[in-house]
Amino acid sequence: MSNYFNTLPLREKLNQLGVCDFMDSSEFLDGVNALKGKKLVIVGCGAQGLNQGLNLRDSGLNVAYTLRKEAIEGKRDSWKNATENNFTVGTYEELIPTADVVINLTPDKQHTAVVTAIMPLMKQGATLLYSHGFNIVEEGMQIRKDITVIMVAPKCPGSEVRAEYVRGFGVPTLIAVHPENDPEGKGLAQAKAYCVGTGGHRAGVLKSSFVAEVKSDLMGEQTILCGLLQTGSILSFDKMIEKGIDAGYASKLVQYGVEVITEALKHGGVSGMMDRLSNVAKVKAFEISEELKDIMRPLFQKHQDDIMSGEFSRTMMEDWAAGDKNLLAWRAATGETAFEKTPAGDVKIGEQEYFDNYTLMVAFVRAGVELAFETMVQAGIKPESAYYESLHETPLIANTIARKKLFEMNRVISDTAEYGCYLFDYACKPLLADFMTKVDTDLVGKNFNEGKDGSVDNRTLIAINEALRSHEVEIVGARLRKAMTAMKSIKTA
Amino acid sequence: MSQPVVHITKLNLKYRHKPVLMDLNWTINRNENWLLCGTSGSGKTSLAKAMAGIGHSYSNIEINFNPQSSLPAIAYYVANWFQFKDLEGQSNFYYQQRYNKQSTETTATVKAELESFGKKHSLSIHEVDRVLAALGFSELKDSTLIQLSSGEHKKLQLVKALWLKPQLLILDLPYNGLDVLSRKNLNALLEEISEAGTQLILISNEAELPGCINRIATIEEGKLVEISADERTWNDIEASDKPVPTFLSESVVNASSAEIIRMINVNISYGEKQVLKNINWEVKAGEKWVLHGHNGSGKSTLLSLICGDHPQAYANDFHLFGNKRGSGESIWEIKERIGLISPELHWYFDPSATVWQSIVSGFYDSSGLFCDPGYSKKAKTDELIHYFGLDEYKNTLMNELPLGKQRLALLARTIVKNPELLILDEPCQGLDQQQTLHFNKLVDELCKNGTTLIYVGHFESQIPGCIEKRILLENGEVKSVETLLESVL
Numbered sequence: 001m002s003n004y005f006n007t008l009p010l011r012e013k014l015n016q017l018g019v020c021d022f023m024d025s026s027e028f029l030d031g032v033n034a035l036k037g038k039k040l041v042i043v044g045c046g047a048q049g050l051n052q053g054l055n056l057r058d059s060g061l062n063v064a065y066t067l068r069k070e071a072i073e074g075k076r077d078s079w080k081n082a083t084e085n086n087f088t089v090g091t092y093e094e095l096i097p098t099a100d101v102v103i104n105l106t107p108d109k110q111h112t113a114v115v116t117a118i119m120p121l122m123k124q125g126a127t128l129l130y131s132h133g134f135n136i137v138e139e140g141m142q143i144r145k146d147i148t149v150i151m152v153a154p155k156c157p158g159s160e161v162r163a164e165y166v167r168g169f170g171v172p173t174l175i176a177v178h179p180e181n182d183p184e185g186k187g188l189a190q191a192k193a194y195c196v197g198t199g200g201h202r203a204g205v206l207k208s209s210f211v212a213e214v215k216s217d218l219m220g221e222q223t224i225l226c227g228l229l230q231t232g233s234i235l236s237f238d239k240m241i242e243k244g245i246d247a248g249y250a251s252k253l254v255q256y257g258v259e260v261i262t263e264a265l266k267h268g269g270v271s272g273m274m275d276r277l278s279n280v281a282k283v284k285a286f287e288i289s290e291e292l293k294d295i296m297r298p299l300f301q302k303h304q305d306d307i308m309s310g311e312f313s314r315t316m317m318e319d320w321a322a323g324d325k326n327l328l329a330w331r332a333a334t335g336e337t338a339f340e341k342t343p344a345g346d347v348k349i350g351e352q353e354y355f356d357n358y359t360l361m362v363a364f365v366r367a368g369v370e371l372a373f374e375t376m377v378q379a380g381i382k383p384e385s386a387y388y389e390s391l392h393e394t395p396l397i398a399n400t401i402a403r404k405k406l407f408e409m410n411r412v413i414s415d416t417a418e419y420g421c422y423l424f425d426y427a428c429k430p431l432l433a434d435f436m437t438k439v440d441t442d443l444v445g446k447n448f449n450e451g452k453d454g455s456v457d458n459r460t461l462i463a464i465n466e467a468l469r470s471h472e473v474e475i476v477g478a479r480l481r482k483a484m485t486a487m488k489s490i491k492t493a
Numbered sequence: 494m495s496q497p498v499v500h501i502t503k504l505n506l507k508y509r510h511k512p513v514l515m516d517l518n519w520t521i522n523r524n525e526n527w528l529l530c531g532t533s534g535s536g537k538t539s540l541a542k543a544m545a546g547i548g549h550s551y552s553n554i555e556i557n558f559n560p561q562s563s564l565p566a567i568a569y570y571v572a573n574w575f576q577f578k579d580l581e582g583q584s585n586f587y588y589q590q591r592y593n594k595q596s597t598e599t600t601a602t603v604k605a606e607l608e609s610f611g612k613k614h615s616l617s618i619h620e621v622d623r624v625l626a627a628l629g630f631s632e633l634k635d636s637t638l639i640q641l642s643s644g645e646h647k648k649l650q651l652v653k654a655l656w657l658k659p660q661l662l663i664l665d666l667p668y669n670g671l672d673v674l675s676r677k678n679l680n681a682l683l684e685e686i687s688e689a690g691t692q693l694i695l696i697s698n699e700a701e702l703p704g705c706i707n708r709i710a711t712i713e714e715g716k717l718v719e720i721s722a723d724e725r726t727w728n729d730i731e732a733s734d735k736p737v738p739t740f741l742s743e744s745v746v747n748a749s750s751a752e753i754i755r756m757i758n759v760n761i762s763y764g765e766k767q768v769l770k771n772i773n774w775e776v777k778a779g780e781k782w783v784l785h786g787h788n789g790s791g792k793s794t795l796l797s798l799i800c801g802d803h804p805q806a807y808a809n810d811f812h813l814f815g816n817k818r819g820s821g822e823s824i825w826e827i828k829e830r831i832g833l834i835s836p837e838l839h840w841y842f843d844p845s846a847t848v849w850q851s852i853v854s855g856f857y858d859s860s861g862l863f864c865d866p867g868y869s870k871k872a873k874t875d876e877l878i879h880y881f882g883l884d885e886y887k888n889t890l891m892n893e894l895p896l897g898k899q900r901l902a903l904l905a906r907t908i909v910k911n912p913e914l915l916i917l918d919e920p921c922q923g924l925d926q927q928q929t930l931h932f933n934k935l936v937d938e939l940c941k942n943g944t945t946l947i948y949v950g951h952f953e954s955q956i957p958g959c960i961e962k963r964i965l966l967e968n969g970e971v972k973s974v975e976t977l978l979e980s981v982l
Contacts, residue, residue, distance in 0.1 A: 036821065054593065054804060060823040084764075085593070086808035163587030166802070167843065168825075168859025202863055 001112075001140040003310040005211055013380075016179070019209035020382030022480065027192060028201040032059050034186070034193035038100035041066050043092075043114060045078035047158030048131065049105040052198050053087060055165045059197040064088040066095040066118075096121035101190065103129040108416050109320055111135035119144055125183075127190055132217065133210035134416060136178055138313035149181035150191040151210060154200055155388060156396060157412065161198060170199025174388065176208045204483045208385055216381045218307045220389030221417035223300050223375075224368035225397045227424025229258055230334070230406050232364035235429065235436055236444045237339035239360075245445040248345020253354065253445070255344050257361055259402035260354040262395040269391065269477045270366050271468040276355045277362060279456045281448040285363040286464045288443070292367035295435060299427055300375045303420075308379060316419050324415075330422035331410060340405055353447070360444040366468075369394060373473040383476040391477055497522050498661065498692060499544065500555040508539050509893045515715030523559075526693040528702060531711035532925050533897025537696045538573060540712065541663045544694075545570035558660050564690050565614065569659035573666040573696075573896055573923065574840075575646040577606075577638045588841035588860065589802040591639045592794075600638040603630075603649065610653050621656045627678045628652060629788065640763075643836030644670030644788040651679060658686050663694045666896075668701075669922045670836055672787045672951045676701060698925050699952070737938050738876040746913045746943040748778035749830060750815030753914055753945050754799060757810040761794055761803070761969075768794050770969045778913075781946040781959045786966035792949055793837065795966065796918055799947070801827040828858035832907040835918035839903055844892035848883055848902045849874060851891055855906035877905045896923040904932060908939060915939070918949040933957040 005013060040056060040063045042049050049065070057063045065082040069091050072079050082089045096102060096118050106114050112135060115128070122128070127148040135141045136149065143149050154161045156171035164171050173195050177187035188207075195201045221227075233254050240250035265273040274282050306312040319326045334340065355362065369391050376386035400409040410418045442448050468474065499521035506514035513536035521527060529537050543551055545568045558566035579586075579599045601609075611618050625631045628648045633641065641649065647670045654662055668676050680703040687693055687705040695706060710719045736742075754776040761769040769791050776782060786792045797803040798811065801824030811818045813827055832855070843861035846854065850862040853874045857864070866874075878887055881901050891899050900923045907915070917936065921929040936957040940946050950956050965972040 032823070057804075057807065057819075058801065058824040060821045060826070062821075085804040159587075162593065163590070166588050167841075167861065168854070168857055169861070169863050 001142070003313070004137050004140040005215070005308075006310050007140070013211070016209045016211035017215065017380040018382055019176070019207065019212055020384045021207040022384055022483065023192075023205045023207055025201065028196050028205075030189070030193070032061060032193045032197050034189040035061055035101065035197065036193075038062065039064070039098055040101045040103060041095045041099035042103040042105055043067075043118065044104070044106040045082045045089075046105070048154070048161070049078070049103075049158075050081045050085070051158040051162035052103075052105065052154070053082075054085065054162055055199055056194075056197040057087075058165070059199075061197050064090065064095055066090055066092050068092070092118055092121055097123055099123070099126060101127040101129055101194075105131060108132060108134045108414055112139055112141060115141055115143070119147070122147060127187070128181075129191075129194065130210075132414075133176070133214040134313070136210050137214040138310065139317070143178075143181050145181070146183055147181055148184060148187045148190070149178035149210075150187045150194075151176040151178070151208075151213060152191055152194045152198070152200070153213065154198060155393060164203070165199035168202075170201065170203040172204045172206070172388070172392065173198070173200030174206045174208050174213055176210050176213055178210050204480065206384055206388060212381060212385050215307055215379070216376055216385045216389040218312065218416070218420060219304050219376055219379075219381075220372055220393060221413065222303050222307075222312075222420030222424050224365075224372040224390050225393050226409060226413055226417055226421035227428065228296075228364060228368040229394075229397060229401060229409070230421055230425045231428045231432070232361055232368075233258065233401065233406060234337055234339055234425075235432060236358070236360055237337075237342075239436060239439055240441065240445040241338060243441045243445065245441060246345065246347075247342050249347050249349075250445060251339065251342040252344035252347060252349060253358055254339060254361075255405055256349070256402050257354045257358040258365075258398040259395070260351055261358065261361055261365060262398040264355075265365060265369070265391060266395040267481075269474045269481070270369055270471065271465070271474055273362060274366060274468055276352070277359060278356070278449050278454060279461055280452050280454055281356065281359050283456055283460060283464060284443070284448065285359050285366065286468070288360075289363040289367040289370075291435065292363060292432075293371050295431055296367065296371060296428065297375075299424070299431060300371045302427075303424060304375045304379050312420065312423075316416065319419065327415065327419050327422070330426070331418070334406055334410060334422070337406070340407060356447045356449060358444060359442075359448045360439060363443075365394065370471060370473060377472070383472055384480065387473060387476045387480055391473055392480070496557050498525075498557055498559075500557070501544075502553050502555075504540075504543065504551060504553050506536065506539050506543060508536065508895070513539050513715060514543075514712070517712075517716050519710075519717045521692070521694075523692070525708050526687055526703075526705045527695070528706045528709045529694060529696045529711070530698050530709065531713070533901075533923065533928065534895045535712040536715065537712060538665055538895060541570055541665055541694065541696060544568055544661075545663055556661065559690075562660055562690055564658050564660045567659045568661040568663060569654055569657060570663045571650050571654045571665060571667060573669065575643070575650055577646070579639075586639060586841070588837065589797060591641075592797060592803045592805075602635055602637050603641070604634040606638060606649070607634075607652070607656075611656070614657055616656055621652065624652050624655045624682065627682055628675055629678075633789070642670075642788065642793045643840060644672070647671060648675065648788065655682050655686060658689065658691050660691060661694070662686070662691050663696070665696045666923060667695065668697060668699050670788070670919060670951075675788060676951075680704075735880055737935060738873070738880055740873050740876065741908065741911050742938055742942075744911055744942065746911060748913050748943065748945065751778050752776075752812065752815060753778055753780075755812040756798075759798070759809045759811055761791075761798070761805050761809075768969050772971055774964060774971065774974070776945060776947070778945055779943050780962055781940055782948065782962045782964060783956060783960045784947055784949045784964055784966070786972075790966040791969040792966055793835070793918065796835065796916055796947070796949070799914075799916065800831060800833055825858065830912055831858075831914045831916055832910065832912035833916045833918075834903055834907040834920045835916070836922060837918075839900065839922075842891065842899075842903065844890070846891055847888050848891065848894070848898075849878065849887045851902050852877060852905045852909055855909040873909060874905075877909055881905050897925065897928065900924055901928065908935075911939070912944070914945045914947070916947045919951070920948075921950070921955050929955055 040061055042053050042065050045065050053063045065087050067078055102118060124146050130151045131153045133151055153174045154171045161171055175191040175195060195205055237250050237254045264276050277285055372390040373386045377383055400412045497520045501519040504514050504517040544554055556568055607621055630648050630652060683703040684705050710717050756772050756774045759769055759772040784792055798806050807819040814830055816822055846861040853866050854862045856870050878884055904920060921932055937959045940959045962976055964974050
């Protein structure tokens with residue numbers, strides 16, 4: 001197997017990277033009909049598998065689960081999840097041969113083994129559904145030519161997929177059809193029907209391609225979503241300890257701050273987030289985020305370049321082959337940081353205080369979101385795809401940090417994202433060493449406005465507001481957010 | 494005479510920028526147990542929270558605890574609403590999550606919850622068993638918090654308070670969701686702790702109260718007004734003379750099938766625990782049923798099956814609206830035919846939706862509104878808002894309203910689409926007497942047009958007149974099914 005993307009001529013690379021269509025709700029009027037009466041078999045029953053299956057069944061579709069023999073015989077959690085909710089469960093041999101659609105919801109690392117095992121069992125003309133394109137694009141998995149290959153990727157954790165469905169809504173979803181495997185031309189209709197089945201059609205659906213999904217997803221998770229949130233959190237905590245801020249307070253500010261700050265981002269974009277600061281703080285946050293963008297730009301570009309060339313997936317797969325040597329070492333080291341080991345103090349921090357006392361994180365988030373977005377768009381990814389994989393997902397990841405710090409974030413995200421996150425974090429911290437020596441507690445730990453008279457130059461402020469609001473991520477974001485109405489607000493402790 | 498226990502002078506309080514208490518004065522002396530009653534939104538809950546020092550402490554509320562008493566010197570408030578968290582300290586739960594098997598193990602058990610409460614207040618764990626038994630709660634000790642029904646959550650709150658025995662105990666709508674026996678036992682326990690020195694303030698509009706209540710007050714125009722027991726008006730309430738909107742009163746409901754529900758030997762279990770056993774039940778189009786049973790008898794599980802909310806529906810022989818469950822129908826096709834109100838629906842409802850959005854969302858069976866409803870649905874909603882007297886709250890967020898007003902909005906949501914099946918699970922929780930009477934008259938009116946009704950209510954006084962059949966559940970089994978002869982139709 002060789003990297004699929006690298007086998008393509010430049011013309012076709014650009015063509016596939018450029019698939020990006022925010023679909024109108026009228027495209028879903030056919031409901032679940034394209035899958036009605038068909039036999040859907042889900043491989044794997046973790047959080048995504050179970051919750052997508054519950055939704056599909058509640059939408060009137062026929063759903064069963066297939067697990068490896070050992071999981072069934074050992075009555076593992078995946079077996080319990082499926083049987084206790086009254087689904088049929090069987091081995092690959094029992095269920096795959098009669099399946100019309102096989103849904104692969106196992107972790108990336110297992111894809112090659114799983115797909116190799118199920119493909120010979122699949123009937124002629126069946127459909128194979130992925131929720132991530134890594135196996136097809138980076139590993140170059142070749143699928144039998146009679147099989148249709150599609151992707152449906154809900155852009156939320158599995159429990160949200162269920163929670164939003166039962167309240168009559170859904171989560172934003174990305175769909176794609178693999179151009180090498182659409183022999184009957186039915187891929188798109190089935191992907192759309194699957195979206196309706198999980199409720200995604202009510203929350204905004206982006207038609208993408210396997211290539212665009214992988215190259216943007218990897219970039220987002222490595223840089224702004226996980227990598228920079230980790231780097232920013234650790235540096236902020238260490239700075240506060242260095243400057244004598246109470247450790248419990250520092251721990252709480254960092255743990256919950258990123259969630260509160262990105263909640264503003266979710267509703268109002270980068271400018272909505274920056275507007276939560278006082279005028280003086282906004283001017284300062286703008287200035288240092290400009291500086292941060294300059295410092296980090298080469299690193300963001302390196303990550304994007306390595307993702308495009310396949311270098312990133314090559315080195316990660318080497319680590320898979322070495323029994324996750326690097327991944328496990330990095331994971332252990334993250335568990336040992338001072339931030340991770342200091343429990344959040346029993347202090348009350350008001351919602352506005354998270355902005356006023358953590359201006360540094362606002363600057364980090366603005367720099368990271370804009371840089372990730374700009375770098376993706378420069379590499380040929382369309383703005384809508386870049387928006388989903390940068391700004392849109394940041395609050396979701398921030399929520400996992402609020403739950404149980406970085407350990408929880410790295411547990412919830414995929415191994416692929418986790419690997420990329422550490423890679424970024426280890427390269428980014430030394431880059432920021434000089435910058436951090438200039439940071440004092442007014443930017444992190446204490447109220448930035450304290451002791452300042454609050455006056456700013458009108459022209460400076462106008463220029464900053466203009467720069468923030470006219471950025472392409474804001475223009476695209478305003479349009480997409482309008483389609484994702486009534487986003488639920490994340491509750492904070 | 495010793496100094497008063499509570500002395501409030503000139504208390505002014507706003508609820509979301511609107512003044513509710515204005516120069517309120519109140520003196521509570523030793524051995525007094527008060528009932529606070531009156532209309533929804535008059536400021537009872539705000540006053541209670543202020544006395545317990547929740548959110549803010551007020552210098553014009555003076556509480557003098559008895560230093561000689563062995564009881565904890567605190568004013569403990571039992572809220573009209575319950576809250577719980579998962580093991581990670583989050584309270585981000587979703588509607589009917591408790592029926593999704595994978596998600597039930599993320600919250601603490603009742604036992605662990607009680608142990609941590611006992612530890613916090615240095616209470617002896619042995620003393621809680623008697624309270625648990627009296628409220629019929631002992632068997633639930635190993636349940637996780639998310640598995641509890643709303644009535645059971647209410648009981649857990651009460652168990653904690655009765656175990657703690659604070660010097661001043663403020664109970665806000667303590668009878669909500671409790672069955673008749675539990676109410677009786679609660680009153681006995683309240684009398685007992687009052688005997689032992691706890692002073693009570695009870696916020697309620699119920700008729701059955703503990704005997705130790707010796708003073709009664711309402712809040713009128715922001716001030717406390719003491720009334721006599723006779724002044725608590727029960728019978729002479731005039732129902733509103735507003736006509737029922739014609740889109741509801743004049744349209745005949747066409748049933749999709751002669752048989753609305755048919756259950757044959759339906760069983761639901763969680764691991765070893767069987768919650769419903771061999772349920773057989775038929776409901777024909779147009780019938781008006783009341784569903785009775787103690788807390789924990791399986792009522793809410795039974796209703797969740799009918800509403801398409803329970804995953805185990807797919808493993809049972811069970812027909813809804815003429816179709817077998819699991820024969821290719823979606824839950825949205827089922828919900829389309831049902832108007833539902835339940836404590837659960839209220840608890841999980843989107844608090845950031847406005848009153849108007851909440852009511853319109855009844856057309857789509859969603860929690861909160863996600864699309865533009867178009868002219869006719871908007872017009873119907875406006876008519877109903879006027880009928881329920883909610884005009885001034887039309888654009889107010891649900892979480893900015895007191896419980897009673899939220900409930901009215903959700904009742905309007907329940908009926909707005911004039912569904913063929915109405916499921917009213919304790920619809921009048923949190924409403925005052927007049928609102929309850931008013932709503933039940935409306936239900937009677939609606940049901941004249943062929944609507945099928947399933948009504949759950951623990952209080953006889955709250956049940957509408959049109960009821961003609963009764964099913965009684967006991968420990969997950971059908972104990973009896975009967976036709977009520979004295980039906981007043």
